[in-house]
Amino acid sequence: MRYEDQRQVMVKELKLAGINDNAVLDAFLAVPREDYVLPEYRDYAYRNQPLPILHNQTISQPLMIAIMLQLLEIKKTDIVLDIGTGSGYQCALLAEIAGEVCSVERIEGLSLSAQKVLRQAGYRNIYFRIGDGNTGWQKAYPAHKSFQKIIVSAGAESIPERLVDQIAEGGIMLIPVGATSSQILHIIRRINSEIVITKSGACSFVPLVNEESMSR
Numbered sequence: 417m418r419y420e421d422q423r424q425v426m427v428k429e430l431k432l433a434g435i436n437d438n439a440v441l442d443a444f445l446a447v448p449r450e451d452y453v454l455p456e457y458r459d460y461a462y463r464n465q466p467l468p469i470l471h472n473q474t475i476s477q478p479l480m481i482a483i484m485l486q487l488l489e490i491k492k493t494d495i496v497l498d499i500g501t502g503s504g505y506q507c508a509l510l511a512e513i514a515g516e517v518c519s520v521e522r523i524e525g526l527s528l529s530a531q532k533v534l535r536q537a538g539y540r541n542i543y544f545r546i547g548d549g550n551t552g553w554q555k556a557y558p559a560h561k562s563f564q565k566i567i568v569s570a571g572a573e574s575i576p577e578r579l580v581d582q583i584a585e586g587g588i589m590l591i592p593v594g595a596t597s598s599q600i601l602h603i604i605r606r607i608n609s610e611i612v613i614t615k616s617g618a619c620s621f622v623p624l625v626n627e628e629s630m631s632r
């Protein structure tokens with residue numbers, strides 16, 4: 417089956433699994449996942465499963481990404497902080513839905529290859545930082561201090577305070593928190609200046625590396 421047809425089937429499966437946000441479904445129809453996986457995994461690009469990428473990392477499972485994007489209730493004007501650029505696939509989906517995406521990745525090689533694919537795909541609303549996502553967005557350009565939405569696609573041992581500081585008023589952050597192998601997806605909102613945390617389901621992400629605790 418052609419990739420395009422496989423993509424349509426994947427989106428039908430996402431609908432059956434309960435994804436009903438049209439902006440999210442349209443983004444999945446627009447982004448060719450085969451461009452973000454390693455060449456040897458292209459034939460598996462539309463299976464609903466995570467796949468290996470370089471440096472022992474993974475491109476997340478489509479349904480997990482869809483659930484997270486739907487929970488974020490992203491608007492066309494939102495500025496989104498994406499922690500864990502990885503392959504750049506989720507970044508592309510975010511760039512389809514949001515106004516602007518700022519994406520942080522600690523592994524230089526991954527960031528550079530994602531930047532290349534995303535540039536070739538024509539995205540002009542994504543900015544990149546190579547560094548520790550625990551500290552959020554720390555670049556002079558664009559000089560954002562807070563974000564309507566923050567999405568972390570790696571599992572944290574605890575909630576990084578500096579990321580919470582960057583949630584805008586009325587904003588939402590999604591972050592998997594827990595042990596190395598499995599975590600609980602946390603939904604963190606800033607409502608009337610208060611931080612409100614709720615827990616969603618279990619999930620399994622590669623670890624969010626904490627450079628500070630490693631160098632201690």
Ligand code: SAH
Nearest residue numbers: 475500502503506521522548549569624625
């Ligand atoms: N959203 C990605 C998923 C990548 S997996 C995609 O669609 O492909 C998670 C990514 O988080 C990995 O690339 C990993 O290197 C990165 N990561 C782990 N700890 C990090 C940290 N402290 N700061 C920034 N990126 C981190």
